[in-house]
Amino acid sequence: MAQAAGNRRERRRKTWSSLGDLGRKPTEYEVVTHGMNHTAGETPLEMGPDVHGNVWLKKYRDDIALKVDNWDEFRDPDQLTYGKYVRLQDEQEAYVDNLLEEYTERRPSDETLSSAALACLGSCLTPGRYLVHGQQMMAAYIQQIAASSYVANGASFQAADQLRRVQRIAYRTKQLDLAHPTHGFGSNERGIWESDPLWQPMREATERLLVTFAWDEALIATNLVVKPICDDIFLRQFARVARSLDAGLDALIADNLYRDTERHQRFATAACRHAIAADRANRDVIWGHVEAWQEAGEAIVVAGAKLVAQHADGMVAGEVEAELRSAWQQLQRDAGLTHDA
Amino acid sequence: MALLNRDDWYDIARDVDWSFSYVDRDEAFPEAWVGANGIPPEAWEDWEEPFRVSYRDYVKVQREKETGVGAIRDAMIRADLYAHLDPGHRASSHLHMGTTCMVEQMAVTMQSRFCRFAPSPKWRSLGVFGMLDEIRHAQLDLRFSHDLLKDEPRFDWCQKAFHTNEWGVIAVRNFFDDVMLNAGCIEAALATSLTVEHGFTNMQFVALASDAMEAGDINFSNLLSSIQTDEARHAQVGFPTLDVVIKHDPARAQRIIDVAFWRAFRLFQTLTGTAMDYYTPVEKRKMSFKEFMLEWIVKHHERILRDYGLKLPWYWDKFLLALDHGHHALHIGTWFWRPTLFWKPNGGISPAERRWLNEKYPSWDDSWGVLWDQIIENIRAGRMDKTLPETLPALCNLTQLPLGSAIDRHHLGKQQVEYEGRVYHFDSDVSRWVFELDPARYAGHMNVVDRFIAGQIQPMNLEGGLNWMGLTPDVMGDDAYDYRWARDEAEQPLQAAE
C-alpha cells in the first residue's frame, strides 16, 4: 500500500505527455487545445488512402506550398478557450443589447433617421448579411482542414463571430423595416448583393473564395485580403459615415463588431508570422497568395470607398481608398510581410 | 419602436443564399461534401430548423452552464475524491475519456462541414452552435482528465489515445472518421447526428451520468449531464435532413441508417456493454445493458423508423440475437487481451455477479460461463500465463473488432468476401453486408492484423504489437480488482479494493 502510493507519486504526471517538457505550467488554453487533431499522419483518416476525405486532405492540406511542420507550437494571441469565448462574447452581446435598448426604448431613433441615413443603411449595412455569411463559410472551411487544433479552434470562433454579425444585421434590418416599411429593408438586399455594381467586387471575391480549397490560399485570401478590407469598409468606414448621418446606433454596433475583426486579424497575422518563423520560404508563399488576390482586393477597395463615401457629405472616395490601402498594408506588415525583406 | 424577439428577425438572418454568377455553384458545393446524391437544390428549401437559437442567447446560456460546471469542478478538486472511487467505475471513466474526447473534437469538424457545405443556409447557420458545443465537450473532457493526471496516468489517454494505434481506438476512429469526417453532410447528419448522437450517445450520457453519481463521482456525472443538454439540442439536425431525404430518396435513408445503427451498436457493445454489465459494481447496476438497449435505444429507433415510414433493418433478428451475446463476447475478449487496453477491465465473475448475469441473460452460463470457468481455474491454480494472450486476435475488416465477437460460441460461422483479389473477413453477415454495399469505401483499409501480417508491426510478436499500439507499462490493462473476483469463493458482492 505504502509502496503503491510511493510509486504513484513517482510517476505523477503534471500535464499531457504530448506537451513534452515545457519547463513551465501549461496554460489552461494549452491544456484544452493541444494536439487535438488526430489526422496528421501519413494517411489522414483511418480509412483506405483513396477515399474522398483522405484525397482531399492530402491535396488541399498536406500538398500545399506553405510548409509548416510545427503548427502545434502555434498559439492564438487571445488564447481563446470555449469558456473564455462565451464569457467574452456574452459581454459584447450584453453591450449591444444595451445599445439597442438605449436607442430603441429610451431615445427611439429609427423613426427620425433622415432619408440620407436610410439610404446609407440600405446600401451599406443590410446587404452585408450575404457577405458575412460567405465569410462564415470560409472560416468554417479554414477550421475543417487546418493542420492543428490550435489553428482550427481559432477559426471556429471566427466562424461563430460571423454568425453573430449576420444576426445583428438581421436584427437591425427588421427594426428598420418596421420603422420604414416602404424602404425595402429585408427584401431589397439580395438584389443589391447580386446586382449593385459597387457590391460586385465583394461578391465576386466571396464566390471565388468559395472555390479556393488549398488551405494556405483560403486562409491568406480570406483573412489577409478579402475579409480585412471588407470589414474595414463595412464596419470602420461605415461607422464614420453612419455617425455623420446621425445613425449613431449602427455606428456603435459596427464599432463593437470591429473588435471581433481585430481579434481575427491578430489570429491571422500571428499564424502568418508563425509560418514564416518556421520556414523563411513561407514568406514568399504567403506573398504569392496576397499577390494573386491583389487585384480582387484593389477592386474591393475602389468600389467599397465609393459605396460608403457617396452617402457622406465631405467624405472623398479617394481619401477612403487611401485609408483602406494603408490599413491593408499595415496588416501585411503585421503578418511579417515587409516589402524590403 | 420596440425591441425584437428572436422570431421577428430570424427569417432574415437565415435568408443568406444567393445565385452565383462568378463561379460554378456546384464547384463551390462539391457533391462529395454535400452528398445530395441527386436531390435537387430546391428540395432543401423545405429544411426547417428543429430548434431555434440566437447567438445572443447561446453565449449567455452557455456561459452560465460553464460557470456551473466550473463551480463543481473547483469543489471536487478540493474534495479530492478520486482515490476513493470504485476501481470498476474508474475504469469506465478512463475508457470514456480515451474513446470519447477526440470524437467530440472530430464532431467540431463535422459540424463545421455543415457550416460550410450543407445545402441549406439554415443548416449552415445552425451548424455554428453545434460546432461550438463540440469544442465545449472536448474541452470539458480534457480539463477533467488533466485535473486527474496527478492521480492517474491513464487520463493522459484522453488526449493521447487517438494518436496511438491501440486496436479499440482504431475501431472507434475508423467508424467516426468514416461517418463524421469522410461523409458528406447528408450522410453525416443521418448516420452521426440522427443515429449515433440522437439514438445512442444522448441516452448513454444520461445512463452514464446516473451511474457516475451512484459511484460518487459527482464531477464526472455533472460533466456528462451538462454535455448531454447540448447534445440533446444539436443532435436534432438529423431530423429535417431525414425529412428531405425521405421525400426524394427513401431507400438511401434506409441504407444509411441501417449501416450506422449496426456499426454504432457494435462499438456501443464494446464500450458501454462491458462497462454497464461488468465494470459497474453489481449492487449499483440498475439495468442490464440489454434492458437499457431495449428500453432506451431500440424503442427509440423503432419509433423513428416507424414515424418516417422506414422499415426495421433486414438484420433485426440478428441484431436481437447479438444483443444477448456481443458485449459478453467483447468483454471476455477485451479482458483476455487486457495488455492491449489502456484501462483496467474488471473480470467481474464472482458468484454474486454470475447470478446477476444469469438472471439477466438466462443462457449466459452456457454461452460464457464455461469459458470463464477455465479462466477462473487457471487463476486459482496460479497459471496466469494461460489467462493472457500470446498473439493478436483476428479482426473484422469492417468493425475492426475481433472475429466471433458479435455472437456466442453456438452461432459462429465464417463470413468472408473476396474483392479485387483480397479476402476480407467479417465478424457477422451484417458487417459483411455493410462492406458489400460499398466495398470501395472499406477495401483500402488495413486492420491491425493485416498490418501485422504485412510486416508493419515489428517485432512480429505480442511485444511488438503492444509497443506499436503505444501501450506503456503505466497504463497497460490488468484486472481492475487484481483477480479477487476469481479467488473469492464467498458469496459476497465484491467491494472496492483497499
Ligand SMILES: [Fe+2]
Ligand atoms: Fe458532443
Ligand SMILES: [Fe+2]
Ligand atoms: Fe454532438
